[in-house]
Amino acid sequence: MTRNQTVDTLLQLSDAGLIAASAYTLVDSVAAEIDVGAHAIAGNVAVDVTAIEIASDDELYTLTVLGSNTSGYATGAIVPLASIELGAGAAMTGVADLDTVVGRYIIPFRNEKDGTVYRYIRLYITIAGTIATGINFVSYMHKGLMQSAP
Helix, strand or coil: CCCCCCCCHHHEEECCCEECCCEECEECCEECCEECCCCCEEEEEEEEEEEECCCCCCCEEEEEEEEECCHHHCCCCEEEEEEEEEECHHHCCCCCCCCCCCEEEEEEEECEECCEECCEEEEEEEEECCCCCCEEEEEEECHHHCEECC
């Protein structure tokens, strides 16, 4: 898949590289974290999948947008803001044999829950099933898709 577009690297949540175990996503080998500020926003994380293993028909890749009220995620609250399941259709919730294919997937999220704004955003991937090679993708918050939330 070729996309001709400019990407703000400060909004990148993962760079290319095969992922075969659950972890925070990385940019330049460091867990990526974006400070969106102290205000509520509605945003989208774009996930460009370039390879995905589903050979055993039980592979499940759950990408979760997480928010925290402290930088570094070492202390404070860490809350799931939104998630998406990718993988073998048989392994996904409520999907009848609709396997994930290479392409772009969008995860819409809001960084406020119950009146609390979570200004630090990360992406976490949970991997389950029989994994030999895993999944490869690049992800980022799309600047044109973020806006202040009412």
